[in-house]
Amino acid sequence: MPIGIIINSFSIILGGILGGFLGHLLSEDFKKQITLIFGVCSMAMGIPSISQMANMPAVILAIILGTSLGLIFHFNEKINFAAALMQRPIAKFPQQELTLSHEEFMSTLVTIIVLFCASGTGIFGSLTEGMTGDHTILIAKSILDFFTAAIFACNIGYVVAVIAIPQFIVFFCLFLIAAVIFPLTTPSMILDFKACGGFLMLATGFRMIKVKMFPTADMIPAMLLVMPISWIWTTWIVPLLG
Structure with a gap:
């Protein structure tokens, strides 16, 4: 029974609904400033994972190759298309007047889709629960996701709650x-995998505080490549170098 996954998805649904319902009560300055804080939190969550990487060359190579694949196959455009589909049914219901432009809205929506669906903590927590039944990682993540969803829903509306669907599927x-x-x-593969997720969290944080709009959606394929590359590095390359 994926208890942790269910709790995590419900935390996003509840946070998204609460933020969409109460967002008009908060000032624009409050919403802007608190988004910066969540950006810093995302970066802070990514840095410890990065610092624990076992094979830096393997992780860097996975990020470069994975992002290149994402850019070549226009992964970001596919995520944008999926985000637009998610927004359509929600737009039919009455909701708060949004002050964001369409470009800002889509950019923010893509950022939080990556944040919720492709974070190293969430992916690792799901694998851990599936293998050992330990759901504590995802329950801890749910607390942060609830408040993150609520704050983002204050800015872009109820569509944040819908992100729980693709997150649950993944x-x-x-x-x-x-x-x-x-x-x-192997333990080193797990550490490198978490480090790769940490880079995505760091890049997502930079997007949230609008310092640099990293192509976080295009970076997602790196999560698929990092474990095989880590294994090849430790099994074949390191012995050759030694």
């Missing part, structure tokens, strides 16, 4: 295949 699929993936991993 995490539940990882939960199901965890029994196959985990026995094939």
Whole structure:
């Protein structure tokens, strides 16, 4: 039973609904300033994961190759298209007047889709729960996700709650295949995987505080490449260098 995944998804639904309902009560300055704080929190969550990486060259290579694939196959455009589809049914319901332009709205929506669906903590937590039944990682993540969803819903409306659907699908699929993936991993592969997720969290934080709009959606394929590259590095490359 994926208890942690269910709790995590419900935390986003509740946070999204609460933020969408109460957003008009908060000043624009408050919403802007608190978004900066969540950006810093995202960066702070990513840095410890990065610092624990076992094989820096492997992680860097995975990020470069993965992002290149994302850019070549226009992964960001596909995420944008999915985000637009998510917004359509929500737009039919009455909601607060948004002050963001369409470009800012879509950019923010894509940022939080990546934040909720592709974070290293969420993916690792789903794999851990599927393999060991330990759901504490995802429950801890749910607390932050609730407040994050609420604040973002204050800015872009109820559509934030809908992100719980693709997040649940992604995490539940990882939960199901965890029994196959985990026995094939090593401790160094897990650390490199979490480090790769940390880079995504760091890039997402920079997007949230609008310092630099990193192509976070295009970076997602790196999460698929980092474990195989880490294994190749430790199994073949390191012995050659030694």
